[in-house]
Each structure stands twice: as C-alpha cells, then as structure tokens.
Amino acid sequence: MELRTLRYLVEIAEEKSINRAAEKLYVSQPTLSRAIQALERELGFAVLERTNHGVSLTTLGERFYYYAKSVVGQLEAIEKLRADRQEDTRSRLSVSVAKLILKDDMMLQYRTALSAAHAELILLETTQEEAVLNVASLRSEIGVITANSLQLQAIRRLLEIKELELELLAECPLCVHLSADHPLAAQKEIAPRDMLDCVYMHLPYDYFANLNYMNQMDGVQLSDFKRTITINNYHAMINMLKHTDAFIFGNRWQADELRKGSVATLPLEGVDIAVSLFWVKRKKELLSAEALCFLDLLRKNYGFM
Known part of the structure; x- marks a missing residue:
C-alpha cells in the first residue's frame, strides 16, 4: 500500500x-480511478460508491479514510519537521x-513550553457531542470534556462506535455559577x-445535553x-453572568478562572450529581508533541480528584 494512494x-x-x-x-482522472481500484482489491472491500452528487465513502471506506488521513497527516508533519530550519519551526x-x-494561565504555560518560533493553537469551544465528532472527523486532535454521570455513560457508547478512547482526569460535584453580586x-x-x-x-442543546432532562x-x-x-460563546456567557441574574451549571475546575471575572461558584444543596473531567483521542493513534x-x-492544572 503506497502513501501516494492514501493521499489520493x-x-x-x-x-x-x-x-x-x-x-x-x-493527475488524470483515470490514474486516480485505477489507484482506488487497486486499493480496493488490496483491502478486499469497496471504499467509494458513486452517487448523484459524485462519490462518497462506504461504511468501511469511512473508517479506512480516518486512518489514512491520520497516516498522511503524521507523515507530512515528519516531512515538514525535516524541512524546517530550527529557528523557523512551526507547531x-x-x-x-x-x-x-480553560484557565488563561494554562494557555500561557503551553506557549512557554513550546520551542517553535510559530505556534498555532485552535480552541474550539463547543458542545459535548460536537467535541466528540470533531475528534472522530480529525478536525481536532483531542477533546477536553466535562459531563455528568448520565451523560458519561452515553458518551462512552459513542466513543466506542467512533473508535475513540478517553482518559478520566477528575471528578467533582455539580456546581452553580452566578454573579458575585447576586443575592444568592x-x-x-x-x-x-x-x-x-x-x-x-x-x-446549545445536543443529544447529551438533552439527557439532563x-x-x-x-x-x-x-x-x-x-x-x-442559549449562548455558544463562553466569554459572552461570563459577561452575561456578571451583569444579570442568570446562572449556569458547572464545575469547580473553572471556579478560579470565573472568580477573576467576579463570578461566584457555589455547591448545590441536596443534589448528588457528579461531574467528570476527561479527554478523548482516536484509538491507536500517536499524539503529536x-x-x-x-x-x-491539563493534568497538572486540573488532574485532581
């Protein structure tokens, strides 16, 4: 199996x-077609099927695509590392x-720890379901998620389907965040x-958020x-907390960061719901430096039980 065919x-x-x-x-269209046909013969199953809108991946083809994209991406990173000069490295x-x-201090720690002259960190603040799907589709290398015990059971099932795995970092009781000036x-x-x-x-609600009902x-x-x-931006959410009687359910891991913005964190009376903090990655894939x-x-800043 050639790397060129995987790129195709x-x-x-x-x-x-x-x-x-x-x-x-x-390259020519016949060249691509012959390469894919040879790949399918080697694999023993079809990876593409024709549709009215072009071509799409078969079920097995989609699974193979994720592995192929990962291999291509890692080899390209190796090639780029070899080509880069030390003083002009990128991450x-x-x-x-x-x-x-996430703590702003952690982002500063991350930048300080890197030796690259040019660093790019893309943080996608999103829902639990979208975070999982982003990792499965290679949009994100890892996902950092908090979920209550009911949601975690369902997330584990989705991770298994998507061939992902998780590492549990910590657990805490469900909390509530609201303005430090709020009467409560x-x-x-x-x-x-x-x-x-x-x-x-x-x-915004997704499948896992709906489980909370x-x-x-x-x-x-x-x-x-x-x-x-409903707000899809954390900073807008914090600003709303500071200036209104609104509240959010959350966790103790973000309490210090929210306190800087005059947002208080309190435990919930009579509520026995645990929240877990974990990260997810694709199975059998080596993570980048x-x-x-x-x-x-993440473990140093949040990994306490």
Missing part, C-alpha cells in the same frame, strides 16, 4: 469528486473543549428551587426553569 483517497473523500480531486492533485494543535472554561451568592450553598426565578443559561435536582428539573438563554505538551499541562 483522502483528497477524493474530501472533494467528494474524482474529477475535482484529480485537478487538485495534478499546530487543534483542541475541542466542551463545558469547561452570599449563601454557602444554593438549593435548585431557590433559582427558579433566575435565568438559566446554557450552551432526565436528572432530578432535589425535585427540580431543567424544564421547571421558565426563563432561559504539541498534544502531549497540552495534556501534560
């Missing part, structure tokens, strides 16, 4: 067209983060029923909150 397949899969892939690769890392506001912030803990007149703020918090369900705000550096800092 990756380009065809992403372009969804043999003709467009041929144009980008500067790139994409991380999907779900339901966790003076209490040692907050009962969910005390917040029914406040605005419940959350990220099955959770009871001392007799209160999410559907009992009649005033809600950048990802290993990021994970080392």
Whole structure:
C-alpha cells in the first residue's frame, strides 16, 4: 500500500469528486480511478460508491479514510519537521473543549513550553457531542470534556462506535455559577428551587445535553426553569453572568478562572450529581508533541480528584 494512494483517497473523500480531486492533485482522472481500484482489491472491500452528487465513502471506506488521513497527516508533519530550519519551526494543535472554561494561565504555560518560533493553537469551544465528532472527523486532535454521570455513560457508547478512547482526569460535584453580586451568592450553598426565578443559561442543546432532562435536582428539573438563554460563546456567557441574574451549571475546575471575572461558584444543596473531567483521542493513534505538551499541562492544572 503506497502513501501516494492514501493521499489520493483522502483528497477524493474530501472533494467528494474524482474529477475535482484529480485537478487538485495534478493527475488524470483515470490514474486516480485505477489507484482506488487497486486499493480496493488490496483491502478486499469497496471504499467509494458513486452517487448523484459524485462519490462518497462506504461504511468501511469511512473508517479506512480516518486512518489514512491520520497516516498522511503524521507523515507530512515528519516531512515538514525535516524541512524546517530550527529557528523557523512551526507547531499546530487543534483542541475541542466542551463545558469547561480553560484557565488563561494554562494557555500561557503551553506557549512557554513550546520551542517553535510559530505556534498555532485552535480552541474550539463547543458542545459535548460536537467535541466528540470533531475528534472522530480529525478536525481536532483531542477533546477536553466535562459531563455528568448520565451523560458519561452515553458518551462512552459513542466513543466506542467512533473508535475513540478517553482518559478520566477528575471528578467533582455539580456546581452553580452566578454573579458575585447576586443575592444568592452570599449563601454557602444554593438549593435548585431557590433559582427558579433566575435565568438559566446554557450552551446549545445536543443529544447529551438533552439527557439532563432526565436528572432530578432535589425535585427540580431543567424544564421547571421558565426563563432561559442559549449562548455558544463562553466569554459572552461570563459577561452575561456578571451583569444579570442568570446562572449556569458547572464545575469547580473553572471556579478560579470565573472568580477573576467576579463570578461566584457555589455547591448545590441536596443534589448528588457528579461531574467528570476527561479527554478523548482516536484509538491507536500517536499524539503529536504539541498534544502531549497540552495534556501534560491539563493534568497538572486540573488532574485532581
């Protein structure tokens, strides 16, 4: 199996067209077709099927594509490393983060730890489901996620389907975040029923967020909150917390960072819901030096039980 053929397949899969892939690769369409046919004979199964809109991956072809893209990407990184001069090295890392506001200090630590002259860190703040899918589709190398015990069971099933794995870092009780000036912030803990007149703020719903409607918090369900705000940006969420009576459910790992923005973190009275912090990656894939550096800092900053 040749690396060139893997490059061909990756380009065809992403372009969804043999003709467009041929144009980008500067090879003829028959050359691509013959290469894919030879690959399918070698594998013993079809990787592409024709559709009204071009070509698409078969079920097995999609799984093979993820491995092929990973191999191509890592070999290209090796080639680039060999070609780069030491004083002009570059690094790139994409991380999907779900339901966790990362410490600014950790980002500074990451930049300081890198020897590259040019560093690119792409943080995609998103939902739990999207974080998992981003890693599965190679949009992100790793995902950092928090989830309650009910969500974690479902996430584990999805990870198995997508051939991903996780490492559990820490666990804590569910908390609530609200403005330090909020009347309820003076209490040692907050009962969910005390917040029914406040605005419940959350990220856009996905499959795992919808599972929360099955959770009871001392007799209160999410559907009992009649005033809600949906925001897909963490910094906008923090600003809303500071200046309104809104609140979010969260965790203790982001308490220090939120405190800098005058946002308080309190435990929930009478609520026995645990939140787990973990990271995910693709199975059997070697992580880049950048990802290993990021994970080392993640464990140092958050890896306490």
